[in-house]
Amino acid sequence: MLMKEMKYDIKDINLADQGKNQIEWAFKDMPVLKQIQERFIAEQPFKGLKLSACVHVTKETAALCVVMKAGGADAVLVASNPLSTQDDVAAALVKHYDIPTFAIAGETVEQYKSHIKEALNHNPDIVIDDGCDMVSMIHAERPELASKIIGSTEETTTGIIRLQALEAQGELKFPAVGVNTSLTKHLYDNRYGTGQSSLDGIIRGANILIAGKTVVISGYGWCGRGCALRAKALGANVIVCEVDPLKALEAAMEGYRVMPIEKAALEGDIFLTVTGDKHVIDVKHLLTMKDGAFVANAGHFDWEVNVGDLRAYTTEIKQIRPSLEEYKLNNGKSIYVFAQGRLVNLVAAEGHPASVMDMSFANQALGIEFLVKNYGKLENKLYTLPHEVDVKIAELKLKAMGIEIDTLTPEQEEYLNSWKF
C-alpha cells in the first residue's frame, strides 16, 4: 500500500527516520524473534490474514508487527495505553514498514477508543491484545466480527483475568491464548522486565536517589518480586504489602518487611503498585503519607492508585517534570505522582528492554501461529501454549546468550522415570 493511500493517525511523520533507527536498535537485541522471522518468511503462516494488534506502541512491539507482516499478515496497530506510545516508532511503522498505525502519545480516552475502533474496521482474522481492551470492545460493541476471528493472544495478567471472566460466563466468542501464562513470558518479562523498567521510570521521571529510601511495593506477584528485588539492589529499604498470605510469607522470607498499606503509608518515601487491582492505595492512604512522598503504578490500569478521587483534596496540581505531577493537598502536604498513575515504566521510561520483550513476543508470534494451525479444532476457551513451545523459546534464548547446559544421560533419564528401589 502506498503511504498516501493508507489511513493512519500519528503525531508527526517527520519522526519516521528516528523511529526506524529505534526499531532496528531493538531488533538487534531480539535474537529469538529474528529466528522466528526467518522461518515465517519461508513458510508464510499468516498469508491472506488480517491482523489487528492493540499493544503499547514501542520499538519492541513494532518489531513484533514487522515479524507478523513478514509472515504474511496484513497488520494494523493501535495503542493499548493512551500515554505509552513512542511517536517516532508510530511514524516509522507508517512510512518505512507500511503498517497502518493509530496511536499518539497523550491521546485522549475518546481518541484511544476511536483508534481501537479503526483497528476493528480492519475486520481482523487474528487479534493481538494487551489488557483485553480490543477483545472487550469486540464482545461489547462489534460482536458481528467474532465469527470471522480465528483467535486472539493476550499479553498481560490483567487481560487474562478479563478473558477468564468472559470464559467463565460462557461469553468468549473465539479461542484465546494467554501469553502471560507461558513461563518464558511471566518469569522474565513480569519479573526482570517490570523490575528494571519500573525503577528506571521512577529514576528518569524524578531523578531521585533510591539508596537509603523506604520503597513500598504493593503486590508481591511476578512483577512485585522483580520491583522489590531491583529496589533492594539499589540500596532501598523495601516494604511489601500483600493480601495473599503465601506471597506475604515469601516476601518476609526474602528479608522484606511486610505490613498493611495503612502502616506502610506512614513510612514510605516511594510507593509502587503492581497488583492488577483497584484503589490499592486509596485516598485515605495518600492523605496520611509523608510530605513529599512519591507514588507510582506499574499495574495495567491507572486506578491502582486512586489519584482521581485525590483531586477533591487537592488545591493545585503542578507539572514538575514531563512524567511527574505535584499534588498540593489541602492538609498542607505534597504528593508527587508519576505518569498520572499510569504504567510508570512505559510512560516515564521506555518499557522493558528489547531482550526481555524478545521472549514475550516470541510467545505472541508462536501463539498466533498455534491458533492459525489449529483453526477449527479449538473451543472458545482460554489456552496456554504447549510446554514444548516454552522449552523451545528458552533453548533459542540460551543459544543466543552463548550458554550451554547439561543433557541427561540415558542412565539418568531411566532413573528419573523409574519408581523402583
Ligand SMILES: NC(=O)c1ccc[n+]([C@@H]2O[C@H](COP(=O)([O-])OP(=O)(O)OC[C@H]3O[C@@H](n4cnc5c(N)ncnc54)[C@H](O)[C@@H]3O)[C@@H](O)[C@H]2O)c1
Ligand atoms: N508494567 C508492566 O510492564 C507490566 C508487565 C507485566 C504485567 N503488568 C501488570 O502488572 C499487574 C501485576 O501483574 P503480575 O503478573 O505481577 O500479577 P500477579 O497475579 O502475579 O501478582 C499480583 C499480586 O498482587 C496482589 N494483590 C492484589 N490485590 C492487592 C491489594 N489490594 N494489596 C496488595 N496486594 C494485592 C495479589 O495477591 C498478587 O500476589 C497486572 O496488572 C499486570 O497486567 C505490568
